[in-house]
Amino acid sequence: MPSDTMKALRKARPERGAQLETVSIPKIGASDVLVRVRAASICGTDLHIYDWDAWSQAHIQPPLTFGHEFCGFVEKVGDEVAGLRPGDFVSAEMHVNCGHCLACRLGQGHVCPNVRIIGIHADGCFAEFVRIPARNVWKIDPSIPAHYAAIMDPLGNAVHTVLAGPIAGYSAVVTGCGPIGLMSIAVARAAGASTILATEINSHRRGLATKMGADAAFDPTEGDVVARVKEATGGEGADVLLEMSGHPAAIRQGLGMLRPGGRASLLGIPKEPLTLDLFNDVIVKGTVVQGIFGRRMFETWVEMNALLKSGRLNLEPLFRERLPIERFEDAFSLLEKGQASKVLLFPNGAAD
Numbered sequence: 001m002p003s004d005t006m007k008a009l010r011k012a013r014p015e016r017g018a019q020l021e022t023v024s025i026p027k028i029g030a031s032d033v034l035v036r037v038r039a040a041s042i043c044g045t046d047l048h049i050y051d052w053d054a055w056s057q058a059h060i061q062p063p064l065t066f067g068h069e070f071c072g073f074v075e076k077v078g079d080e081v082a083g084l085r086p087g088d089f090v091s092a093e094m095h096v097n098c099g100h101c102l103a104c105r106l107g108q109g110h111v112c113p114n115v116r117i118i119g120i121h122a123d124g125c126f127a128e129f130v131r132i133p134a135r136n137v138w139k140i141d142p143s144i145p146a147h148y149a150a151i152m153d154p155l156g157n158a159v160h161t162v163l164a165g166p167i168a169g170y171s172a173v174v175t176g177c178g179p180i181g182l183m184s185i186a187v188a189r190a191a192g193a194s195t196i197l198a199t200e201i202n203s204h205r206r207g208l209a210t211k212m213g214a215d216a217a218f219d220p221t222e223g224d225v226v227a228r229v230k231e232a233t234g235g236e237g238a239d240v241l242l243e244m245s246g247h248p249a250a251i252r253q254g255l256g257m258l259r260p261g262g263r264a265s266l267l268g269i270p271k272e273p274l275t276l277d278l279f280n281d282v283i284v285k286g287t288v289v290q291g292i293f294g295r296r297m298f299e300t301w302v303e304m305n306a307l308l309k310s311g312r313l314n315l316e317p318l319f320r321e322r323l324p325i326e327r328f329e330d331a332f333s334l335l336e337k338g339q340a341s342k343v344l345l346f347p348n349g350a351a352d
Contacts, residue, residue, distance in 0.1 A: 004024060004025055005022050005023065005024055005025060006022070006023060006024075006025050006127055006128035006129050006347075007020060007021075007022060007127065007128050007325060007347055008020070008021055008022075008023045008065040008123075008126065008127035008128070008347075009021075009065065009066065009067065009126035009127065009325060009328055009345075009347075010023070010062075010063055010064065010065050010066075011049055011050075011052075011056075011060060011062045011063065011064045011065075011066055012062055012063045013062055013063075014052065014057065014062055015052055016050070016051055016052045017050065017052075018049075018050055018066070018328060018332075020325065020326060020328065023065070023127075025128075025129050026123065026129060026130070026131035027131075028076060028077075028078050028131050029078055030078040030079045030080040030081075031078050031080045031081060031133060031134050031135070032077075032078045032081070032131050032132065032133055032134060033074055033076070033077050033078065033081060033084055033090075033131070033132050033133075033134050033137050034074070034075045034076040034077075034129055034130075034131055035070075035072040035073065035074055035075060035090060035092070035125075035129065035130050035131075035132055035137070036072050036073050036074075036075045036128065036129055036348060037070050037071075037072040037125050037127060037128060037129065037130055037347050037348060038070075038071050038072045038073060038146050038149075038150070038346070038348065039070065039071055039072075039146050039147060039149075039150040039322075039344045039345070039346055040067050040069060040070040040125045040126055040150060040325075040344065040345045040346075040347065041069035041070070041150045041151045041153075041154075041342050041343070041344055041345075042067075042069075042331055042332065042335060042342070042343050042345065043067075043068065043069050043153070043154060044178065044179075045068070045119075045120070046066055046067060046068075046119075046126075046332075047332065047335055047336065049064075049066050049120075050332050051336075059120060060120065064120075064123060064124075065119075065123040065124050065125075065126055065127050066119050066120070066124050066126055067119050067124040067125040067126030067127070067345075068094040068117060068118055068119030068120065068124050068125060068153060069094075069125070069150060069151055069152075069153045069154060070091065070092070070125035070130065070150055071089065071090065071091045071140060071146055071149035071150045071152070072089075072090060072091075072125075072130070073086075073087055073088065073089055073090070074086050074087060074088040074090055074137075075129060077134065078134065080134075081134040083134075084134060084137060084139070088139055089139070089140045089142055089149070090137050090138060090139055090140055091137075091138050091140055091149050091150070091152045091153070092118075092132045092136045092137050092138055093136045093138060093153075093156075093295065093297055093298065093301065094117055094118040094119055094124070094125075094132075094136070094153060095109075095110065095112075095115050095116075095117055095136075095294050095295075095297070096115065096116045096117070096118065096122075096133060096136060097109035097110070097112035097114070097115050097297065098112055098114035098115070101113060101114055108296075109297045110160075110293060110294045110295060110296050110297050111293055111294075118130070118132065118136075126325065126328075126345065126347065127347055128347045128348050138152070138298070138301050140152075140305075141305065141308075141309055143309060144305075144308045144309065147319050147322070147344060148308055148315060150344055151179075151183075151315070151318075151342060152301070152304055153295075154179055154180050154183065155183050155187075155304055155315075156294070156295030156300045156301065156304055157180050157183075157267060157292070157294065157295060158180050158181075158183035158184040158186075158187050159187050159295070159300050159303050159304050159307065160267075160292055160294070160295050160296055160300045161180075161184055161242050161244075161265045161267045161292045162184050162187040162188050162191060162242060162265075163187075163191065163300075163303060164263075164265045164290050164292060165240065165263045165265065165288070165290070166239075166240075166263075167188055167191045167192065167193050167240060168191055168192035168193070169192060169193075169194055170193055170194060170239035170240050171193065171194050171195040171196070171197070171233050171238045171239045171240070172188050172193050172195070172196050172197070172238055172239065172240040172241075172242055173196075173197045173198070173199070173229055173238040173240070173241055173242070173254065173257050173258075174188075174196070174197070174198045174199070174209070174214070174242045174244060175198075175199045175220075175241065175242070175243050175244060175245050175247075175250040175251070175253065175254040175268075176199070176200060176243065176244035176245025176246070176247065176250055176268055177198050177199075177200035177202070177205040177206065177208065177209045177217065177244070178205070178244060178245070178341075179318060179341050179342050180244055180267065181198070181200070181209075181242070181244035181245070182205070182208055182209060182212045182317070182318060182341060183212075183315065183318070184242050184244060185198060185209055185212040185213050185214050186212045186213055186313055186314055186315055187307065187313065188213075188240075188242070189212075189213035190307055190310070190312040190313045190314075191307075193240075195215050195232065195233060195238075196213060196214045196215055197214060197215060197216050197217070197218070197229055197232055197233075197238065198214040198216070198217040198218070199217070199218050199219075199220040199225055199229075199250065199253065199254075200217060200218075200219070200220070201219060201220060201221055202338055203219075204338060204339070205338070205341075206218075206219065208317050208318070208341060211317040212314070212315075212317055212318075213314070215232070216232060220249070220250060220253060225253055225257075226253055226256040226257050229257040230257065233259070236259045237257055237258050237259035237260075237262065238257050238258055238259065238262060239258075239259060239262050239263065240258075240262060240263045240264075240265070241254040241255065241257060241258050241262065241263065241264040241265065242265055242267070243264065243265065243266045243267060243268050244267055244268045245268045246268030246269045246270045246271070247268070247270070248270060248274040248275075250268070251266070251268070251270070251274065251276070252274075252276060252277070252281070255276065255277075255281035255282065255287065256281060258281075258285065258287055259285075260285045260286060260287075261285065261286045261287070261288075262285070262287055262288070263287075263288045263290065264287055264288065264289045264290065265290045265292050266289065266290065266291055266292060267292040267293075317341075318341045318342045319341075319342055319344070320340060320341075321334060321340050321343045321344070322343075322344045322346065323343065323344070323345055323346070324345070324346050324349075325345045325346060325347040328345060331343040331345060
């Protein structure tokens, strides 16, 4: 392969699947960084892109190198970049905010209405190299292993959701145990939550929930799951709801599981509008409802770094499959069948 080209996993055409292609290594600008990708993780968004569903058709413009969860080593820096140098171990905040809107000026860049996402609106990290604005690059402590560093993007979602209010000494219920839901269990445990409960229809994921630190995991389709959660919390209901599924039934159940005055942090994205019993589940109970999007820039990254360095955050049950990027079809198949949680792809050689 010529020295100015690289392998990249591309959504080349508006159809299901992806193609591994040889493309030019990205050229960087004065304020950019070129990163040699060590490991990239497949996200639920990447599954949508791979399947070419309605969401992808509305948001993705092929050809595109997708992928937005990764870690790697700085290869080259632009002339105006300070604080980074070749060889630095890094990840990146892949939401690129505009910096000039009202939200950005108020320090709320994570909800910037002009945000562009690397891997969705620009070429991403399923490649040997990725170009990142220097202001979005995050240096990783060398003590943090690569497989953890590769999932700091979704881990940030979990950390943001869990730490959006008091959690130490509080009971929490997690509705939906996909990867971010599972991470939120580990984060809540590391942050000192008392009782942690989970609901999930997939039996494999329910098993993972207990391995991640949940005291119990319930199938929400069997019996009265709201009553079971209240029973497990002394009849009061959970202090905190961490809603990760986006499923209408799970959202309604979750609000019903909360004690009066509880906190509901909603990260899961519903596919369509839904109806809620606002009077009984929110207004009368004085429920605090929070919408959670992405990660706070860069407060959440500081919190993640501290949690990972503490050694109290156990994410190991998430990891099993680590594949060269050439086996991307196997990776997506495992995730589509619900047989894996996080699959790591290695564009630059074999896994550790």
